[in-house]
Amino acid sequence: MWRRTGFDGSVGAARAAAGLFLLAGVLAVLGIAQPNSRARDLLLVAGADFCITAAAWWVPWQRLHPRATVALGVAGLAVLAFSTWAFGGTAAGTGPFFVLLFAWVGLHHPPWIAYALAPLTATAYVAPLVVTHQPPEVVGSAVVFVPVVTAVAVLIAGRVRQWREARAEVAAAERWRASLMLTLAHDVRSPLTAVQGALELLDDDADLPPAQRARLTAAALRQVARIARLASGLLDVGRVEDGALRLDLRPVPVRAAAQDAVSLTPQADAVIDVEAGLTVTADPDRLEQMLVNLIGNAVRHGAAPICVGASVHASTLSIRVRDHGPGVPAAAVGALFSRYGGSGGDSVGLGLWIVRELARAHGGDLTYEPADPGACFVITLPTGGQPKG
Known part of the structure; x- marks a missing residue:
């Protein structure tokens, strides 16, 4: 963005320049009181410094190109050149201000600005020395x-x-x-509410039929397992970053894994198009975690129906999770899988970053494909299960 304000924006650069030129102007005024001073030239220098100070302070820099403040540096070089000439080619008094001016450039502009100003700086430094017939060794100091x-x-x-x-x-x-804290609170509250409801029913009605009691108990246990998976997923973030993630590889029925992931995702209106009998060698908990995250993202950011499909090409299994929503904006695609790419709002989950890292730990990957309409995320895994070494 161009129009930044604050210390590292155009307004901050202008404010710092105003302080620098105000200091130079005040010192020029104080110099008039010195014996044998050239009062007229010092007044011209002070006037120029104060004019630049006013421009730096009052011009609405936030409305201009962010590099427009370089003009203040160019004006400063002109004042320094005049000062060096006016005082008989003595660069000793202006040298510190050249340094201060370039320190300001470094604080508020990229390096290429300093390189671009170097020829103009050489001219502002050398020309007054040449015009006032300074010795070659003085001119050569440039x-x-x-x-x-x-x-x-x-x-x-x-x-x-x-x-x-x-x-x-x-x-x-x-x-x-x-x-993450907001989402964690949300993701934990839902299963806890279900567990609380089941326990309250079991406590309030001692005469529940065994079949209904078993259903309530099973539902509560599923939600407890969901919380345990969430906690395990949070621990996986640290394990992935430390390179300490361990996989329990075994043959996993892909259709059953997709069905379980859908059942664990609230409000998921999903169509599962996976051939019966298709298996992949993977860590079943990690595969479920990847699918739950992708299906959950599709529920939150997309629209029904959500389609979960799988296919095998050579020795690679592709699992596709697609929604029919607005898709991912082009400007956001580059940050999808970054460490903090899912930040914002209240639905970050463990994010696409952890899904991709889990896929890569299996020797595969996670990619994004635009759909028409919607978004499609593809997990690729080696069918034989070849974890990353």
Whole structure:
């Protein structure tokens, strides 16, 4: 986005420049009181610095291109060139301000801005020295000075970029944590409510027929198992990141796994198109976890019907989970499988990231395919079960 504000946006850059030029103007005014000062030239320098300060403060930079504040740096170079010329080619007084100006460039602009300003800086530094007939060794100091101030800006820009990336990562982690907590509360509350209802019925009615009592007990146990799977899934996040995930590989009937995943997903209106007898060597709990997550995403973000299909090509099994909703916006596709790509709202679940990591732990992968209409996510697994080493 162009029009950012704050410390790392165009408004922040302009405010920092205003402070820098205000300091330069005040120092120029104070210099008038010095013996043998060139009051007229110092007043011109101070006036120019104060004009740049006013422009930096009052221009609505947020409405302009984010790099428009570079114009303030160009104006500053012009003032420095005049100052060097006016004081007989003495660069010692303006040198620190060249450094400060490039420090400002590094704080608020990318490195290429510093490189782009280097030729103009060399001109602003050398031309006054040449015009005032300074010795060759003084003019030649530009060979060292200009690369040094450019390097200052580039080094600062690199550190600022690292700081911004770290800040963005922390913010993303915080958003993901908050979303995960909301979803965890939601996902745990539903099965707990079912367990509570079953226990209350069993407690209130001691004369329930054995068959009904067995159904209630079985329903409560299924919900308890659902909570246990959720807890296991949360632990898997850490195991995947640490490379400590272990798989219990065995032949798994794919159709039965899809049916179980649908039964564990509230409000799932799903059509299962999986050939009976089709099996894959996988960890049954992890396969169920992957399918529950994908079907749950389809319920939350898509529209019925949700189709679960499977096919085998050579030694690879593909399981497709498709909905008939609006699909994934093109701008969001690139972040689908990132660590925090599912952040936002109240339905992050364990996210597509953990599904893909579980698929890769099996030696497979998770991919996205646009459907018309809807979205389709495809789990590919080796039929023989070849976990990642």
